[in-house]
Every structure is written in C-alpha cells, then in structure tokens.
Amino acid sequence: MTDISLHxxxxxxxxxxxxxxxxxxxxxxWPRLLELLYWPALQVITWGFIQYYIAQNASFFARAGGTLIxxxxxxxxxxxxxxxxxxxxxxxxxxRNLGNLMMSPLKPIEFLLSLMVMSLIRLAIGIIPMxxxxxxxxxxxxxxxGLPLIAFFCNLIFxxxxxxxxxxxxxxxNGLGAESIVWTLMFVIxxxxxxxxxxxxxxxWLQYVAWTLPPTYVFEGMRALLxxxxxxxxxxxxALAINSVLLVASFGAFLALLRSAKKHGSLLxxxx
Amino acid sequence: MTExxxxxxxxxxxxxxxxxxxTVDHLVKVYKQTRAVDDISFSLPRxxxxxxxxxxxxxxxxxxxxxxxxxxxxxxRVQVLGHRMPEDSAAVLGRMNFESxxxxxxMRLTVRQxxxxxxxxxxxxxxxxxxxxxxxxxxLADFLDRANGKLSAGQKxxxxxxxxxxxxxxxxLLDEPTASLDPDTAxxxxxxxxxxxxxxxxxxxxxxHNMLEVERLCDRVIIMKRGRIEDDDTPEAIMARxxxxxxxxxxLDVARGRVNGAKEAVR
Numbered sequence: 001m002t003d004i005s006l007h008x009x010x011x012x013x014x015x016x017x018x019x020x021x022x023x024x025x026x027x028x029x030w031p032r033l034l035e036l037l038y039w040p041a042l043q044v045i046t047w048g049f050i051q052y053y054i055a056q057n058a059s060f061f062a063r064a065g066g067t068l069i070x071x072x073x074x075x076x077x078x079x080x081x082x083x084x085x086x087x088x089x090x091x092x093x094x095x096r097n098l099g100n101l102m103m104s105p106l107k108p109i110e111f112l113l114s115l116m117v118m119s120l121i122r123l124a125i126g127i128i129p130m131x132x133x134x135x136x137x138x139x140x141x142x143x144x145x146g147l148p149l150i151a152f153f154c155n156l157i158f159x160x161x162x163x164x165x166x167x168x169x170x171x172x173x174n175g176l177g178a179e180s181i182v183w184t185l186m187f188v189i190x191x192x193x194x195x196x197x198x199x200x201x202x203x204x205w206l207q208y209v210a211w212t213l214p215p216t217y218v219f220e221g222m223r224a225l226l227x228x229x230x231x232x233x234x235x236x237x238x239a240l241a242i243n244s245v246l247l248v249a250s251f252g253a254f255l256a257l258l259r260s261a262k263k264h265g266s267l268l269x270x271x272x
Numbered sequence: 273m274t275e276x277x278x279x280x281x282x283x284x285x286x287x288x289x290x291x292x293x294x295t296v297d298h299l300v301k302v303y304k305q306t307r308a309v310d311d312i313s314f315s316l317p318r319x320x321x322x323x324x325x326x327x328x329x330x331x332x333x334x335x336x337x338x339x340x341x342x343x344x345x346x347x348x349r350v351q352v353l354g355h356r357m358p359e360d361s362a363a364v365l366g367r368m369n370f371e372s373x374x375x376x377x378x379m380r381l382t383v384r385q386x387x388x389x390x391x392x393x394x395x396x397x398x399x400x401x402x403x404x405x406x407x408x409x410x411x412l413a414d415f416l417d418r419a420n421g422k423l424s425a426g427q428k429x430x431x432x433x434x435x436x437x438x439x440x441x442x443x444x445l446l447d448e449p450t451a452s453l454d455p456d457t458a459x460x461x462x463x464x465x466x467x468x469x470x471x472x473x474x475x476x477x478x479x480x481h482n483m484l485e486v487e488r489l490c491d492r493v494i495i496m497k498r499g500r501i502e503d504d505d506t507p508e509a510i511m512a513r514x515x516x517x518x519x520x521x522x523x524l525d526v527a528r529g530r531v532n533g534a535k536e537a538v539r
Contacts, residue, residue, distance in 0.1 A: 267337075
C-alpha cells in the first residue's frame with residue numbers, strides 16, 4: 001500500500017476488489033451474518049417495550065412518542081457504522097493479510113473507502129430489519145421522519161467513519177493489543193452525545209464538550225423533530241462542519257500512524 | 273573479500289547507470305538501540321536470482337521489508353525497478369510481488385476467491401484465464417474452490433506462490449518460500465521458480481535458511497550477519513573462498529565466527 005494516496009488517482013477497480021473480498025467473507029460465515037442481525041433486533045425490542053411502558057405512565061413520553069426508540073435506532077447507526085468499518089479492518093489483522101494488501105497497488109484512501117462502503121452494507125443488513133421490527137411491533141416508523149432522516153443518517157455515519165479510521169490507525173500502529181479500543185471507544189462518546197436526554201441535563205462545562213461532538217446535534221435534532229415537529233437545519237449544518245474536520249483529521253491521523261508503523265516495523269509483527 | 277573491499281566495489285545509486293532491478297545504497301535500520309541493518313549496499317541486475325543468507329536476526333527480513341516499502345529505513349536509499357522506495361512505490365507495486373511467512377491468505381475465502389481478489393487488486397487482464405493458467409502450473413485445480421484454511425501446508429504454499437505470481441511480476445521477493453514444506457513439495461516449488469524466472473526474465477530475491485535451495489537456485493549469494501553484509505558473490509566463488517564444498521559449511525563458518533580462519537586458509 002503506497003503512502004502516496006492522492007497523487008495518482010483513486011481506482012474504483014481496486015475498491016471493488018476489496019468490497020468483493022469482504023462480501024465473500026460475509027457470505028462464507030453465517031455467524032457473521034447473524035451477529036449483524038440479532039443485536040440490533042434485541043436493542044429495538046428492549047427499548048421499544050421500555051418506551052411503551054413509560055409512555056403509559058408519563059405524560060411527557062406519551063406526547064413525545066418514539067424519542068427513545070428513535071434514539072436507539074440512531075445510536076445503532078452510529079455504533080454499528082463504526083463497528084462495520086472497524087470489523088472489516090480487523091478481519092485483515094486477524095487473517096494476517098495486511099502485508100499482502102500493503103504490498104499491493106491498493107492505496108490507503110482506497111482501502112478506507114472500501115471499508116466505508118462495507119460499513120454501509122453491514123449497517124443495511126442490521127438496521128433495515130431493526131426499523132421494520134420497530135414499525136410492526138411498536139408502530140414507530142423511522143422512515144416517516146422523511147428527509148431529516150437522511151441528514152441524521154449522514155452525520156452519524158460520517159462520525160462513525162472518523163472514529164473507525166482513527167481506531168484502525170491505532171490498531172495498525174500498536175497491533176491487536178489495541179483491539180479493545182475498537183469495541184469501546186464509541187461508548188466514551190455515548191454519555192456526551194446525549195442520546196436519551198437533552199444536552200441541558202449536563203452541567204454547563206460538560207455541555208461545551210458535548211457540543212464538539214456531531215452526534216449531539218443529531219440527537220438534539222431528533223428530539224426537536226419528534227417533540228416540537230421542527231427540523232433544525234442549523235444543527236445539521238453545524239454537525240456537518242464538525243464532521244468534515246473530523247474526517248480530514250482522522251485520515252491524517254491514519255496516514256501518520258501508518259507511517260509510524262512502517263518506521264517501527266509494526267507491520268511485520270501485526271499481532272499483539 | 274573484506275567488507276571494505278566489497279564496499280568500494282559496490283555501485284551506489286548515483287553511480288549506477290544500468291537499469292538494476294534493485295539498488296540498495298548504504299541502507300541502515302535502527303530499532304531503538306538495535307542496528308537491524310547496518311549500512312548495506314548491493315545492486316541486483318534484472319533477470320538475476322539472488323539468495324540472501326544469514327542466521328536469525330541477521331537482518332534479511334528487515335532488508336526485504338525495506339525493499340518492499342513495509343519498513344522505512346533509518347537512512348540510505350532503495351530503488352526498485354528504477355523508482356525510489358517508498359516514495360514512488362505507486363509506480364512499482366503493480367510490477368512486483370512477494371511471498372512471506374509473515375502473511376497469510378484469508379482463510380475463509382476459497383483459493384479462487386482469494387486469487388480473484390488479488391487479481392483485481394493488481395488489475396490482471398483476463399483474470400479467469402490467468403487463474404486457470406496458475407491452477408494448471410501450480411497444480412491447484414483440485415482445490416480451487418476449497419477454503420484456504422482447509423488446505424495442507426504444502427497446498428497453502430502453492431496458493432501463496434500463485435498469489436505472488438498472479439500479476440506476472442518482474443520482481444519477486446521471497447522470504448523463506450519453502451519453509452515447513454516436505455522435501456518433495458519444496459523441490460517442486462523450486463523447480464517452478466526456476467521455470468518462472470527463465471520464461472519471464474524475472475528478478476528474484478530470496479531469503480532462505482535452506483542452503484541447498486540457495487545453491488540450486490541462485491546465481492549470487494549475499495551473506496548477512498548482525499545486519500551487515502559478510503560476503504557477496506556467486507555460490508561457487510564463496511565456497512571456494514571459504515575452502516568449503518557446500519554453502520551450509522560456509523554458513524556455519526560465518527555463524528560460528530570461523531570466517532577469518534577459513535579465509536586465511538585459502539590465502
């Protein structure tokens with residue numbers, strides 16, 4: 001894999017080859033497919049019943065129908081988007097295939113783009129059944145959100161890719177000893193992104209931190225839409241601006257970590 | 273030949289006018305306090321097959337990794353097929369390939385799927401035809417649709433070799449290509465490499481602990497010890513210089529520090 005990522009153009013052919021590689025892998029393993037489906041389904045069923053229960057006992061939630069279940073679906077887009085990206089990357093580490101890829105004409109940007117496409121494919125496999133379950137079991141139609149759903153989705157997936165790119169760089173540099181970061185980093189964001197409660201619940205100083213995270217804008221936007229029937233374009237644009245910075249920064253960090261891995265010889269011993 | 277004699281006779285990147293396949297110029301790699309590769313220089317002409325010999329920790333793998341661009345040198349330069357590595361690797365990675373025990377082919381994918389993916393990465397034309405050709409040449413046809421993880425060690429090595437040859441590379445870097453193979457399979461792999469080199473005028477750099485393999489395949493041998501080049505010549509010349517009949521004996525002389533004695537005996 002060359003360091004010169006942008007100088008000689010991006011090859012759709014090579015990106016397609018990598019997507020094909022992950023597609024073959026997905027089809028070869030039913031546990032991998034099942035894992036994509038069952039956890040989102042469990043999430044939506046659990047939170048759907050919680051929503052149903054408290055809506056019967058609290059007038060606010062009766063009015064703000066769907067905020068919890070909507071939050072669960074959007075959180076899963078964020079979390080599953082990152083996992084979908086990172087697991088495909090980890091598959092290369094587990095398979096000890098990274099050296100083959102690094103020595104091929106594949107460029108880092110093409111590798112990352114293929115991981116992004118795979119995160120969308122894996123997300124679709126997990127999230128679409130989840131949304132259908134929410135519709136049929138709890139009468140919550142996430143697609144009724146309409147165009148705002150696209151804005152929510154794009155901002156969440158961009159954040160998930162930024163996190164995915166960054167942690168992949170960390171694993172590349174530090175080996176599989178850093179694998180646990182892949183599974184846990186998004187949970188650091190969870191309390192600050194205000195998924196289930198408004199930002200105003202946080203102490204003032206923590207609110208400043210929360211507003212540096214694009215998902216905070218998305219979840220505030222979702223509540224504004226479901227409770228006040230208002231689509232906050234300003235929130236989505238702010239999130240998009242921060243996401244742009246995060247994506248560029250994470251790509252820069254990935255290249256720096258790749259270079260550091262080459263400097264320290266970590267690519268030859270990509271184990272623990 | 274002493275280290276100084278050889279250093280003066282080796283070409284530098286600046287001096288070399290021939291289109292060498294690989295030119296290594298005063299290459300150094302330091303990991304913390306360890307000098308894994310210590311100021312080595314050599315140049316491999318196109319179409320040659322060279323063996324890189326040395327014990328564990330001699331610096332062979334690090335040298336090959338720097339040639340491939342997987343490890344950045346601390347200092348010195350590497351040119352591959354006329355391009356600087358790793359700065360200009362985009363220009364050459366499609367024209368070279370490698371096989372190493374440090375990497376595997378994805379286990380869950382079938383042999384055909386793996387070759388298809390790598391063929392597409394290398395933009396191989398008529399990929400189905402190329403896979404069939406390799407399957408015939410390397411005797412893969414019986415297990416083309418079997419998962420790589422379910423193959424024997426010998427079959428996996430042949431698949432790894434097929435991947436290394438998928439793009440018909442001008443330069444092939446091989447790190448222990450016959451390690452853990454039974455003698456029959458190892459001999460079979462060597463025969464194929466010889467044939468490939470002849471038919472394609474390819475350049476091969478081969479790191480190995482197997483002295484018979486190096487004697488049989490290589491027209492030049494570079495012996496490394498503690499990151500430095502201990503000797504660099506044809507197998508015959510090296511054996512004559514050490515007054516030995518096999519490279520294995522030479523290897524033991526070098527490894528056990530009997531180098532000077534052996535050379536003195538010849539002088």
